[in-house]
Amino acid sequence: MxxxxxxxxxxxxxxxxxxxxxxxxxxxxxxxxxxxxxxxxxxxxxxxxxxxxxxxxxxxxxxxxxxxxxxxxxxxxxxxxxxxxAPLRRFPWADAWPWPRRCSGSVAPTTRGSGRCSAVTEEWSAQALADHLVVRQDLIGIRTEVNVDVEADVAWVTEPPVKDLDLYNHVVEASMEIASGLAVVMGCSDYLDDAPRIHVEPGWVRLRVQKSNLAAAAVAGISSDESPDTVERVKIEMWPQGPSAPSVLKRWH
Structure with missing residues (x-):
């Protein structure tokens, strides 16, 4: 053949x-x-x-x-x-997850200290590093406290979730347009093909990034991902909402 x-x-x-x-x-x-x-x-x-x-x-x-x-x-x-x-196949992950769409696991770090993600290199200003956040219309970059893998939980919900600020060290919100209806979750060293996708409602969405266990992770440093007691945790929730300015709801020093 x-x-x-x-x-x-x-x-x-x-x-x-x-x-x-x-x-x-x-x-x-x-x-x-x-x-x-x-x-x-x-x-x-x-x-x-x-x-x-x-x-x-x-x-x-x-x-x-x-x-x-x-x-x-x-x-x-x-x-x-x-x-x-062009007969197109349905995206398998769109049928695999019931609402709310969710993915969990470890995600490679975006940037820490002087590190930079090439997709948003110019946007990492001193203020962006302090906010742990870079925002573009089609991309949001999240700075991690440690330069190793972190635990990530990403979910799509149908309405704004309740704010539980006492449970987290650092909480920010931002808006992003996802015209395709597929949100890609990846670290800078990940391959696009291998990155998980989350099926969302096409259009503008609001993201709330909630980070916890930062003190233990900072002390453990590059060994923080070796134990659940020291790993940095990032919870991201997305819901349909028109564009609005980024906001820091709780700041980690």
């Missing part, structure tokens, strides 16, 4: 036009050994030079897209070349 397919690609009497879109994370993911990866990249370089092969790279900064849930097909009709149809 593989030989027949390759023969079809190189058969000069009936060349197929092959268009390839690679996710940016794919060439960076080591499968096998560095030597194997080098040969794969060299092969892609050779194929990309062929006149009937178009190769493109989809950057990790791109928004959520159908390819995140697996392969899909674009169909073109002979009687109407301009008409195209």
């Amino acid at each position: 593989e030989v027949r397919r390759q023969h079809r690609i190189y058969d000069l009497t009936r060349l197929l036009h092959l268009q390839i879109v690679l996710d940016e994370s794919a060439p960076h993911r080591v499968v096998g050994s560095p030597d194997v990866m080098r040969e794969q990249l060299e092969r892609l370089n050779v194929l990309g030079a062929e006149p009937h092969i178009t190769m493109q790279v989809l950057p990790c900064t791109a928004d959520a897209h159908p390819g995140l849930s697996g392969p899909f097909s674009i169909l073109q009709f002979a009687d109407s070349p301009q008409a195209q149809s």
Whole structure:
């Protein structure tokens, strides 16, 4: 099957036009050994030079897209070349979680001290570091107290939750537009493909970031994620609400 397919690609009497879109994370993911990866990249370089092969790279900064849930097909009709149809698969995580949508686990740190996340490098001002928060229309960055993994609990709710400020050390709120209806939760060192998604109502949402156990985590430092007694905990709740200014409801020193 593989030989027949390759023969079809190189058969000069009936060349197929092959268009390839690679996710940016794919060439960076080591499968096998560095030597194997080098040969794969060299092969892609050779194929990309062929006149009937178009190769493109989809950057990790791109928004959520159908390819995140697996392969899909674009169909073109002979009687109407301009008409195209792209049957898309449903995102599996949209059906897997009942309301409220929630994901839990450990999340890589966004930034600590002088560290910076490349997606929002310029936005980390002294005030943003003090607030533990960077806000853009389509992205919210959260500074962690420690430069190791933290426990994260992220949930979508249908209305503003009750404020339990006594349970947390630092609480902030901000607004973000999620036009796709999918919120991506990831640390700066995570791959976009591997990051969990949460199904939300498309449009503007309000986020409340509630951080706890910060004193124990700060004392333990880079060992804080080795014990539940010292791990930094971040709880994020999202609900539908129009845009409004960021707000610090409780500040950690």
